[in-house]
Amino acid sequence: MATENMKHSPEFPVGYGEFILISSDNVVFHFPHFLLGHVSPVFRDMFSLSSSEAVTGPPEVKLTEDSATIDHLLRFFDPNKKILPTESLDQMVRLYEAAHKYQVQQVSDWLEREIQIIALSKRSKEFSNPMQVLAVASRYRLPEVARVALRQLISAPSSAMQGDITVGSNLFGHLLHLREQRLRWYIQHLDNWLKDRRQNFNEFFNSCHDCERTLFNVQAQFFPIIALLSSHPSHHTLRQYLPPRGRDVCSRHNTDFLFYPLMKLVNAAVELEKELPNLPAGYH
Ligand SMILES: [Zn+2]
Numbered sequence: 001m002a003t004e005n006m007k008h009s010p011e012f013p014v015g016y017g018e019f020i021l022i023s024s025d026n027v028v029f030h031f032p033h034f035l036l037g038h039v040s041p042v043f044r045d046m047f048s049l050s051s052s053e054a055v056t057g058p059p060e061v062k063l064t065e066d067s068a069t070i071d072h073l074l075r076f077f078d079p080n081k082k083i084l085p086t087e088s089l090d091q092m093v094r095l096y097e098a099a100h101k102y103q104v105q106q107v108s109d110w111l112e113r114e115i116q117i118i119a120l121s122k123r124s125k126e127f128s129n130p131m132q133v134l135a136v137a138s139r140y141r142l143p144e145v146a147r148v149a150l151r152q153l154i155s156a157p158s159s160a161m162q163g164d165i166t167v168g169s170n171l172f173g174h175l176l177h178l179r180e181q182r183l184r185w186y187i188q189h190l191d192n193w194l195k196d197r198r199q200n201f202n203e204f205f206n207s208c209h210d211c212e213r214t215l216f217n218v219q220a221q222f223f224p225i226i227a228l229l230s231s232h233p234s235h236h237t238l239r240q241y242l243p244p245r246g247r248d249v250c251s252r253h254n255t256d257f258l259f260y261p262l263m264k265l266v267n268a269a270v271e272l273e274k275e276l277p278n279l280p281a282g283y284h
Pocket residue numbers: 205208209210211249250251252253
């Protein structure tokens with residue numbers, strides 16, 4: 001029931017319509033009955049059920065969507081309101097999910113196209129909750145959106161994959177596979193980098209004890225950094241392994257012989273993180 005500690009929507013205030021919608025964050029929206037029933041078969045069915053029962057007080061329904069999502073959705077339903085530009089891709093995905101749930105076909109079709117376009121364009125920023133986006137993409141079969149969410153999740157901290165979000169096991173298994181593949185990429189390139197440093201060292205710095213010690217310290221960090229990469233396979237993690245640039249090691253050499261080749265590897269990782277991954281075989 002609408003109570004006093006609830007806020008009323010400024011856009012859909014008391015008297016705007018006889019039907020009451022309450023968002024998950026307790027904002028009350030007043031909306032015309034006939035418009036809701038006209039655009040959404042789900043609401044139409046709800047009304048035809050409730051009309052056969054004795055109803056006390058104004059009809060109202062508590063929704064699971066937040067107020068920002070409901071505000072956006074009602075603007076789509078109401079020809080007198082302006083449709084607002086959505087702030088983020090996360091917001092659009094939530095709106096899409098709501099449009100699907102209330103079976104507002106026109107809106108969900110339009111959003112589906114918009115989401116795919118934005119997801120693949122340069123406008124697309126990172127999702128604040130990529131697992132939620134992957135779950136929606138998986139539920140409604142949005143392959144391009146799934147790929148963008150996967151791209152972000154490959155190099156995300158493993159904590160990003162926790163929480164009670166349901167993603168199809170096929171897609172989740174694929175994500176784990178992609179992360180493992182990325183980790184192997186890091187291990188292989190770091191291993192080559194160290195081998196090259198050792199060879200480089202033997203050719204140019206032999207008999208230099210200070211440089212030898214520095215190289216030894218870098219080698220000692222190899223497994224700790226692999227352990228960090230396994231839970232967060234990102235160039236941000238690799239950056240922690242970068243030795244300082246241009247710092248003197250001995251009277252003749254500085255850290256550049258370690259820094260520059262590793263910086264190249266960091267840049268290669270940044271490029272890799274821009275690539276859109278494939279979807280699992282059999283995913284249509
Ligand atoms: Zn030296």
